[in-house]
Amino acid sequence: MKPYLSIENLTQRFPDGKGGELTVFENATFGVEKGEFVVILGHSGCGKSTIMNILAGLAEPTSGAVVMDGQEVKGPSLDRGVVFQNYSLLPWLSTLKNVTFGVAARHPEWTKAEVIAHSTKYLAMVGLEGDVIHRKPSQLSGGMRQRVSIARAFANHPKLLLLDEPFGALDALTRGTIQDELLKIWGGTEQTVFMITHDIDEAILLADRILLMTNGPFARVAESVEITIPRPRSRTEIIEHPNYYAIRNHLVQFLGKRSKELSGQPMDSGATNRPAPIRIDKTEPTPDPEDLRPGLRAVVNS
Amino acid sequence: MTGLSLNKRAAILSFILLIAGLLIWEAAIPAQKAVGELTEYEILTGAGVPKAGVPPPSEVLVKAWEQLSNPFYDAGPNDKGIGIQIGYSIYRVLTGYALAAFVAIPLGFLIGMSPVAYKALNPFIQVLRPISPLAWMPLALFIIQDSEASAIFVIFICSIWPMLINTAFGVAGVRADWVNVARTHELNPLKTAFTVILPAAAPTIVTGMRISIGIAWLVIVAAEMLVGGTGIGYYVWNEWNNLDLTSVIFSILMIGVVGMLLDALFGLLQRRVAYVE
Structure with missing residues (x-):
């Protein structure tokens, strides 16, 4: 049984400018289930954004395939909504028109009133109501702009929502508020989300599963870490959860140390590069609750 | 003075400069001697006939009043009102300009969207662009055989x-993110374009249109001096x-005023299409 979104042997090589080739990643293979919120974490240059662009259909992989809901991804589509880091709102349109632009493209058969009603509803869901929605993006703060972008993406009910470091350009406080809003709006839907971030805490707060990438070149999606913290989550409560620091420490260790150690190794030709599933759960009785690392290794090796 | 707004102070200064300029001009024109003050010899040698000279502003104002109070009279080929002459010029400018926009904007889109078209057409543009438009006149007159159409x-x-x-520059410079937004919303090429x-x-395109209308208004005066018949350029030469x-x-003043109005029109359009990123 294939997962809802299946990334199969994805390889991306670029010419390195000296007549040779630079392999960004090779034979990356992983899946995302329907309704799942998956976050990919890794250092700059490991090819996260390239994977994102391939999933969006904005870029072509050197080889390999992306299959969603039984169909191969070829080119961009309304089924895959994208929230870009720089918001990508059209600056000559008002906030409302930026959303109706997307909704009208999704539902060409709707009347103008239906499109406006639907768009207004989604803008209200991210806290934008009243006069604000008639302002131009340049008159909004960065956080508000990203809210508009999120509303535009959610309003279209894409089969897959791609978030490319959506909070990267925001200050920490604004980021927190919008993360909460994203959780709220996501909680009410069965939306499948694939998101890129640099922020470990953000990843733990939002994700069902975190994919960890090693550094490039020859980057790999090395691990798939399940976030064993029940939902609904809030940023103040999850840090009290016994699994929080265990997971966090694991992620920090990976990004700080092992992402380097594992990098730069070409694979055997044809070998499929699948992430190792990791499950850290301190609430389950473990044979040796005093020491996490041995228990962790046992899971990795299994 | 500090109680007045910047605009008001500027307006007062403008007015003072205008009055001062007109007064200096008026005073700089030597008065013509009345016939009675001339010696007999001077009268015999024709000094009594009024000499052509640069007129003082008062005379220009009288002329302006006379012309503007009846701008559309038509008393034969060499005596038409200023309104008719300017009308002809504006008609020629707008016709030529509209044709140019009709060709330039779609072609510019093509060049901006396609790097191949850009590279292929660039040498032609670079050679044709610096040619003075009046240099085309003999060729145009020979081929078109009609002075009106040549203008x-x-x-x-x-x-x-x-x-x-x-x-071309504006289209090529559209941010890739915005084009990606269009692509992820599955807009067809025509819809993406519009x-x-x-x-x-649009802001870059309208800037180009504004430059063009300015140049067109500069050129029509010279073109009409050459082709003759009607138009503000012909009027200047005829006078x-x-x-x-x-x-x-x-008429020099009128050329300036009309040029300013045309430019202001495009300034208005420019403000309409402007956006802040």
């Missing part, structure tokens, strides 16, 4: 380049031949 052609050829280059690329490039400097100065 329009000259306007066409001079206003096409800024519009073409600015459209809903994303055109508004994104020069009549040695009527008052009318010459008056």
Whole structure:
């Protein structure tokens, strides 16, 4: 049984400018289930954004395939909504028109009133109501702009929502508020989300599963870490959860140390590069609750 | 003075400068001697006939009042009101200009969207662009065989380049993110062109259109001096031949005013399509 979104042997090589080739990643293979919120974490240059662009259909992989809901991804589509880091709102349109632009493209058969009603509803869901929605993006703060972008993406009910470091350009406080809003709006839907971030805490707060990438070149999606913290989550409560620091420490260790150690190794030709599933759960009785690392290794090796 | 707004202070200063300029001009014109003060010898040698000279502003104002109070009279080929003459010029400018926009904007889109078209057409544009539009005149007159159409052609050829280059530049510079937004919303190429690329490039395109209308208005005066018959350029030249400097100065002022209005029109359009990123 294939997962809802299946990334199969994805390889991306670029010419390195000296007549040779630079392999960004090779034979990356992983899946995302329907309704799942998956976050990919890794250092700059490991090819996260390239994977994102391939999933969006904005870029072509050197080889390999992306299959969603039984169909191969070829080119961009309304089924895959994208929230870009720089918001990508059209600056000559008002906030409302930026959303109706997307909704009208999704539902060409709707009347103008239906499109406006639907768009207004989604803008209200991210806290934008009243006069604000008639302002131009340049008159909004960065956080508000990203809210508009999120509303535009959610309003279209894409089969897959791609978030490319959506909070990267925001200050920490604004980021927190919008993360909460994203959780709220996501909680009410069965939306499948694939998101890129640099922020470990953000990843733990939002994700069902975190994919960890090693550094490039020859980057790999090395691990798939399940976030064993029940939902609904809030940023103040999850840090009290016994699994929080265990997971966090694991992620920090990976990004700080092992992402380097594992990098730069070409694979055997044809070998499929699948992430190792990791499950850290301190609430389950473990044979040796005093020491996490041995228990962790046992899971990795299994 | 500090109680007045910046605009009011500027307006007062403008007015003072105008009055001062007019007074200096008025005072600088030597008065003509009345006939009675001349010696008999001077009268015999023709000094009594009024000499042509630069007229004082008072005369120009009188002329302006006279012309503007009846701008559309038509008393034969060499005596038409200033309104009719300017009307002809504007008609020629707008016709040539509209034709140029009709060609330049779609072509500019093509060049901006396609790097191949850009590279292929660039050498032609670079050679044709610096040619003075009046240099085309003999060729246009020979091929088109009609002075009216030739004047329009000259306007066409001079206003096409800024519009073409600015459209291509604006279209090529549309941010990839916005094009990606169009792509992820599955807009077809035509819809992408009209809903994303055109508004994104509009400020640059309109800037090109504004430059073009300015050049077209500069060129029409020269073109009409050559082709003759009607138009503000012909009017200036005709009054020069009549040695009527008052009318010459008056029409120079009118050329300036109309040019300013045309530019202001595009300034308005420019403000409408402007956006802040």
